[in-house]
Amino acid sequence: MGAIIGLLFQGLFARHRSGFPLKRVIALLCLLALVYLVDGLNSYLYLPPFLKVFPGMPHLYVPSNMLRLFTGTGMGTVIALVLYPAFVGSVFVDPDMQPVIVDLKSMSIVVGLGILVDLLILTDSKYVLYPAALISAGGIILLLTMAYTIIVLRLFHKENQFTRISQILVPLLLGFTITIIQITIFDLIRFIITGTWSGLVFGG
Numbered sequence: 001m002g003a004i005i006g007l008l009f010q011g012l013f014a015r016h017r018s019g020f021p022l023k024r025v026i027a028l029l030c031l032l033a034l035v036y037l038v039d040g041l042n043s044y045l046y047l048p049p050f051l052k053v054f055p056g057m058p059h060l061y062v063p064s065n066m067l068r069l070f071t072g073t074g075m076g077t078v079i080a081l082v083l084y085p086a087f088v089g090s091v092f093v094d095p096d097m098q099p100v101i102v103d104l105k106s107m108s109i110v111v112g113l114g115i116l117v118d119l120l121i122l123t124d125s126k127y128v129l130y131p132a133a134l135i136s137a138g139g140i141i142l143l144l145t146m147a148y149t150i151i152v153l154r155l156f157h158k159e160n161q162f163t164r165i166s167q168i169l170v171p172l173l174l175g176f177t178i179t180i181i182q183i184t185i186f187d188l189i190r191f192i193i194t195g196t197w198s199g200l201v202f203g204g
Contacts, residue, residue, distance in 0.1 A: 001121075001132060002073035002114040004139040006080025009110050010100050018089030019099040021081055025107050029078045032111075036075035039067060047194060069121065073114040076139065081110070083146055090150045090159045091168060141179055149175035 010017070021029065043063040085100045101107050120128045152171045153159045162168055191197060 001117050001136055001139065002076030002078075003080040003143050004076075004135055005113045005117065006077045006110055007084055007139075007142070009113070010080070010084045013106075014098075014100040016088060016092060016096045017098050017100045018085045018092075018095035019097050020085050021101040021107070022099055022103070024104060025081075025101050028104070028107060029081060032074035033078050036071045036078075039063065039071040043068060066122065069118050070115070073118050074111070077110055077114055079143055083143060087146045087150055090153050091162050091165070093160055093163055095160075141176070141183070144179035144182060145172060145175040147175070148178040151175075
């Protein structure tokens with residue numbers, strides 16, 4: 001959800017900008033990424049396969065899906081604010097080199113919107129959960145497609161040659177195809193580790 005909010009914000013207010021955020025904004029992004037990494041590692045070490053192999057392994061705290069929601073939204077925001085300028089800077093002929101996020105105020109708006117959406121999700125309303133699930137899944141596909149499209153453009157030396165997104169349909173399709181392959185492989189690995197296709201519920 002953080003990724004979708006971040007991409008929408010940049011698409012609306014910094015459409016053709018390709019400059020990376022200022023240093024103070026980058027510092028906050030690094031903090032969000034660090035919190036996500038710590039929480040993610042702690043959560044994975046709580047999975048049954050790890051507990052069976054290392055029953056006495058210490059943990060920082062009992063993980064919860066609520067905390068994962070917030071840290072995941074933060075990390076999604078980080079990825080979006082880094083990937084968007086990289087994508088614009090790889091596609092368009094003459095991208096605007098101004099920073100996408102110009103100050104902490106803009107950053108706080110993006111983060112605040114993410115928190116607001118998370119609070120709505122925690123209401124457990126089906127009118128929120130179903131659209132949020134679809135948007136979240138679509139967000140992952142969109143982010144990966146953008147990342148792989150950048151790689152495709154650079155591999156074929158086609159970067160900075162376009163004026164419209166409609167002109168890169170073939171690279172986008174290649175990026176989308178690679179994305180689906182990656183998701184399939186990761187899902188198989190997850191199934192091998194956890195033994196289930198269902199969601200994981202943490203608690204203690």
